[in-house]
Amino acid sequence: MxxxxxxxxxxxxxxxxxxxxxxxxxxxxxxxxxxxxxxxxxxxxxxxxxxxxxxxxxxxxxxxxxxxxxxxxxxxxxxxxxxxxxxxxxxxxxxxxxxxxxxxxxxxxxxxxxxxxxxxxxxxxxxxxxxxxxxxxxxxxxxxxxxxxxxxxxxxxxxxxxxxxxxxxxxxxxxxxxxxxxxxxxxxxxxxxxxxxxxVLDLRGFNLNARLEIDPEFLREEEHAHDHHDHDHDHDHACTEDHEHGPGCAHHHHHDDDVKSFVFRASQPFEPAKLEEFLGTIVQIYGPRMLRYKGVLNMRGIDRKVVFQGVHQLMGSDLASAWGPQETRESRIVFIGIDLPRDIIEQGLRQSLAA
Known part of the structure; x- marks a missing residue:
């Protein structure tokens, strides 16, 4: 072979x-x-x-x-x-x-x-x-x-x-x-x-590499929606109350899709043991509803990027390149899933950051 x-x-x-x-x-x-x-x-x-x-x-x-x-x-x-x-x-x-x-x-x-x-x-x-x-x-x-x-x-x-x-x-x-x-x-x-x-071919979508491409339009939209977020767990409706957008924004509630995504970002490093324990727990509980997730992580005590990704309950991680001298050490994780509890996941991630 x-x-x-x-x-x-x-x-x-x-x-x-x-x-x-x-x-x-x-x-x-x-x-x-x-x-x-x-x-x-x-x-x-x-x-x-x-x-x-x-x-x-x-x-x-x-x-x-x-x-x-x-x-x-x-x-x-x-x-x-x-x-x-x-x-x-x-x-x-x-x-x-x-x-x-x-x-x-x-x-x-x-x-x-x-x-x-x-x-x-x-x-x-x-x-x-x-x-x-x-x-x-x-x-x-x-x-x-x-x-x-x-x-x-x-x-x-x-x-x-x-x-x-x-x-x-x-x-x-x-x-x-x-x-x-x-x-x-x-x-x-x-x-x-x-x-x-x-x-179509050789996209390396399941390859553990340091590139995490998130549509920049999405990040702008996300930040805006979060500014108006009033903790009603209905993130996609956040801008329906914001009339400066005009009526176009009100369309969202016609198709409040089950599959949604969100991005978590943090400039503080993660505490490796805490993060591993939290991600393990989340994947055990919500794995069947987690379609794809991927992150480039800044970990305390590690001078290289840590890349992880998963499909449902299957998760893998690897050391990637060193952080560049001019590079902002920021962790970014995107979660794509079915009715994932964003608030719980974000809270757990924040609690996994190094003090």
Missing amino acids: SSALIPATILTGFLGSGKTTLLKRVLGEAHGSRIAVIENEFGEENIDNEILVQERQEQIVQMSNGCICCTIRDDLRATLSDLAQRRRSGELMFDRVIIETTGVADPGPVAQTFFMDDDVASQYLLDSIVTLVDAVHAPQQLDQRLEAQRQVGFADRIFISKSDLVDAAALAELQQRLRRMNPRAPQTLVHFGEVPLKE
């Missing part, structure tokens, strides 16, 4: 958002990378057979450009192990895996497979979760389906399709809504799946 892990990308998005269009484009591009596509489907939308060369009615199909495709209706873990074994034996040749989930799938269990199962973890590296959002239908889907919200919350990158079919105001409101749900995923407008490959 080669020591290099096989990178895997999870492609998710609600029905009709354009996942298959994007995938066909990725597979059709002459990028020299052989891709194994796993379709985790329930018969809604398959990759069209014209781009496949189907020799026999088999689960695994060889494509005309050297990529392979397989449809799973059972266990993802078994399929990943089977593909890796066939690759080791030389029966199949591929460089990476893309898993296309069903339109109604929660990406959480798919992502967890790469960490929970030793066999899979020893052979694959989860690179990122890419989510497609349909600008026309997303507002209604996000209002009605928690799965659609979860897909946004888990994303490392969000592609918005069909943006040309909605007016500028509706698009701006959707983008602001997505930003409140997930400020760490860059948003890109796409037309008919035309996306540069570098924006």
Whole structure:
């Protein structure tokens, strides 16, 4: 077995958002990378057979450009192990895996497979979760389906399709809504799946590195909302009382999403033992509702940045680069989850700071 892990990308998005269009484009591009596509489907939308060369009615199909495709209706873990074994034996040749989930799938269990199962973890590296959002239908889907919200919350990158079919105001409101749900995923407008490959592959979304990108617009919005925060636990409504914003702000309560995010920042260093104990407790209690969380931490007694991130109850941390001489030593943590108790988490984090 080669020591290099096989990178895997999870492609998710609600029905009709354009996942298959994007995938066909990725597979059709002459990028020299052989891709194994796993379709985790329930018969809604398959990759069209014209781009496949189907020799026999088999689960695994060889494509005309050297990529392979397989449809799973059972266990993802078994399929990943089977593909890796066939690759080791030389029966199949591929460089990476893309898993296309069903339109109604929660990406959480798919992502967890790469960490929970030793066999899979020893052979694959989860690179990122890419989510497609349909600008026309997303507002209604996000209002009605928690799965659609979860897909946004888990994303490392969000592609918005069909943006040309909605007016500028509706698009701006959707983008602001997505930003409140997930400020760490860059948003890109796409037309008919035309996306540069570098924006889909090798994003290193699950890599423990020191970069924590939070949309600066979100931080400005956050600070503003907190100025008017009156401890009614209804943060997204904070600006409905502030009439200088005009009526546009009152829209928020029509879609007070279950999936929300917030950022914690502190210039005081954390006390390592206290923080570890607190995060361990929080993850035990709220882990199932914590979709993605990531932070760059300033720890007392450690001259390097500490980076940590997690998915549900699974959390990892690592030492990153040293703080630069001109750099402000500030801890920043973003939490994305379902009805997380922001006040409790922020209070516990403050109590974990060094005296």
